Amino acid sequence: MTAPHFDPDTVTRLIGDAVTAPSMHNAQPWKFVFHVDSGALALYGDPDRAMPRTDPDHRSLHLGCAAALFNLRVSAARIALPVRVQLLPDDAEPWLLATVTIDEAAGTDRELASLHDAVRRRHTSRYPFSEEPVPTALLDGLWAAARLEGCRLTVPDTWHIDTVLGLVRDAEHREEIDPLAREETTAWTSPAQNASGTRRDGIPAAAFGPKASGGPAPVRDFGWANPIPDRGWAVFEKRPQLALLSTDGDTRADWLRAGQAMERVLLRATADGLATSMTSHPLEWPELRWTARDPVAAMGHVQMVFRLGYGPAGPDTPRRPLTEVLDIRE
Known part of the structure; x- marks a missing residue:
């Protein structure tokens, strides 16, 4: 057979x-x-x-x-x-x-x-979310989604949220003074306003979201790399609702499990009516990534930081044509 x-x-x-x-x-x-x-x-x-x-x-x-x-x-x-x-x-x-x-x-x-x-x-949303809390039942569903892929989702306490937000700001400063890091970010951002332009990858200006007014934003700001006139300002939520995705180990196999868990959590959140964004900014610097972990959690390798809440969905971002990413071999 x-x-x-x-x-x-x-x-x-x-x-x-x-x-x-x-x-x-x-x-x-x-x-x-x-x-x-x-x-x-x-x-x-x-x-x-x-x-x-x-x-x-x-x-x-x-x-x-x-x-x-x-x-x-x-x-x-x-x-x-x-x-x-x-x-x-x-x-x-x-x-x-x-x-x-x-x-x-x-x-x-x-x-x-x-x-x-x-x-x-x-879609990733870099827009302000409301202050409405995410219900515990939905957070439990996201926790279960991560567990199905062998990972852990942690909702940090107030002190831990403050720590992670501080690490985001620290990472932004490090990138600003590191010419190689700045070069990479600039290369992958675009002043094009939408996904209908000629570029089929990277982050278009429409996905930057507004600049933060009245305090730092809980999302990564790509606007400094390619400044956009009349980008606009907005007040972001005072207490962002974060969740940390972690694994027990930090091997390539762990990363592949974490990536699947990441997407499972994002799709579950989307299906439940939540807006989402992610930041890997503080995780790109080894000395900051270690600090992002919860010291009492069993799974201590943070793989992604999620921001969850209620707000506008992010725009479409460009995608490469299938002819570039799929090779059919006889």
Whole structure:
């Protein structure tokens, strides 16, 4: 009996959903290769889209690629396609991050399928959120989403929130005085106002959000890299609602699990009507990243900082055409 294989049309559909995932500076550092003969779909990291200064060990690159992998899993579940994922399948190919095959024994996950509607609605929002608290029931659902991917989601206490916000400001200052870090950020931001321009990656000006008035913003400000006239000002929430995604270890496999958990949390939040943003800013500096952790938490390696709340959804950001990210090989 012949084992079931992907077909090119299905692969194109899956990758179309996969590439809507978030990535550091919207670099979209992934490459998918579909091997028609074997029926295997491979996910590679793209070293040409790495950031040597601010992501020297490629941790964030792994997170972004894993978020795309999670979207692929959601897309497969939506059409009741059972898939099996193998992380880091070949030590001889370090940029081969995962392989995906059809495996009827794997079954399908209804919870994954229920997240499909959120895949293309999820956008990073760098706009102010209201002061309305996120209900405990929704936070519990996000905690459960992270646990399903083997990670931990922590809602920090007031003192810990103040610590993390202080680290964000410290990271901003470090970037301002580091010419290589400034160069990377400038390269991945664009003065174009929307995703309809010629550039198909990076962060367009429309996604910068307004400048903060009356105090620092709880989001990363990309506007200094490419100043935009008449960008506008706004007052952000006084007490942002943060959550920290952490893992027990800090290996490449941990990063890939964390990236899938990151996207699962984001899609669950979107499905629950929450607006979201993320910041990796303080996590890009090793001495700051260690301070971001909760000293009493069992999982001490912070992989992402989420901001959650009620507010406007962020705009679409550009995406590379599938011809650039998908290679079909006979």
